[in-house]
């Protein structure tokens with residue numbers, strides 16, 4: 001009887017220890033995923049750095065590379081062009097098919113026609129009749145537009161460097177800010193985020209969570225307050241604290257809304273008067289919007305002087321051709337690409353990988 005009782009007590013003890021372990025593990029993972037909230041109105045101290053780095057952090061911090069992020073484009077466009085390469089000789093239909101295939105990547109009708117015409121002209125000069133040569137010339141033609149572009153993020157001038165993110169609703173501005181903040185923080189730079197989206201109620205809390213995860217500071221304003229004033233305050237705080245970089249969020253807006261585009265101009269003007277230097281105005285474009293991204297790029301650049309594009313959600317799109325269209329037509333460099341929702345899923349734009357995936361030379 002005593003033995004049975006002892007075994008029973010032992011089993012209960014084992015069960016308690018096991019359940020406690022699971023709960024502790026769950027709490028740890030929740031802290032890592034969500035991060036600690038920052039409950040200070042103006043400027044908050046870094047908190048993410050105190051979180052121990054368990055295995056999940058390492059997983060989360062492995063960026064999805066550009067080639068994997070372009071899997072959909074490769075599947076639709078790259079695969080078709082790779083098949084065309086194997087064809088051998090070519091005829092008139094080959095060029096129409098090349099045009100139709102590139103249109104699937106949403107390069108746009110005009111840009112696609114120009115690109116195919118240019119490739120075809122170069123091809124005529126080879127005197128060959130080979131589909132391999134033709135697709136290789138397409139690749140070379142695309143690269144000749146994209147290779148010699150300066151894609152470095154400008155941080156020159158009096159510190160802090162202010163980086164402003166603009167774009168339509170839901171493009172990925174706030175998420176990109178979180179990723180950039182983490183990137184700079186990992187490099188050992190002091191970063192202050194400016195919660196310049198004072199329009200949407202939950203926007204500054206969302207940025208707060210990213211600040212916490214990246215372990216950087218944040219300056220917030222009153223809900224409905226002046227976004228330009230928030231950016232000014234963040235630049236002033238960064239200057240006072242000796243922080244090198246300010247990354248400013250803005251509310252999403254349609255490029256057709258003239259009032260909101262005027263507001264962007266004001267943010268720019270006020271930032272120019274703030275301490276530091278406005279070094280980058282990054283337009284965030286959702287790759288799934290395809291050709292509309294080109295329209296957005298034109299309008300936002302007229303209003304706010306875009307210095308570079310961040311193309312987000314390329315992982316969810318086969319329409320990444322808009323990156324080529326933007327560089328070819330507007331000459332605005334694509335600087336970064338979003339390849340996923342994780343904090344590390346922001347990679348520098350690499351034209352060789354990009355063109356290879358479109359033309360079917362990718363892995």
Ligand SMILES: Nc1nc2c(ncn2[C@@H]2O[C@H](COP(=O)(O)OP(=O)(O)OP(=O)(O)O)[C@@H](O)[C@H]2O)c(=O)[nH]1
Nearest residue numbers: 169170171172173174175252312313338339340341
């Ligand atoms: N798959 C994928 N999702 C992304 C990427 N970038 C952002 N997202 C998602 O896109 C959604 C919108 O992102 P936000 O950062 O809130 O977009 P926003 O431009 O700040 O939106 P507003 O402030 O409402 O204008 C979120 O669900 C993000 O997780 C990316 O590169 N890949």
Ligand SMILES: [Mg+2]
Nearest residue numbers: 173174197203
């Ligand atoms: Mg946002």
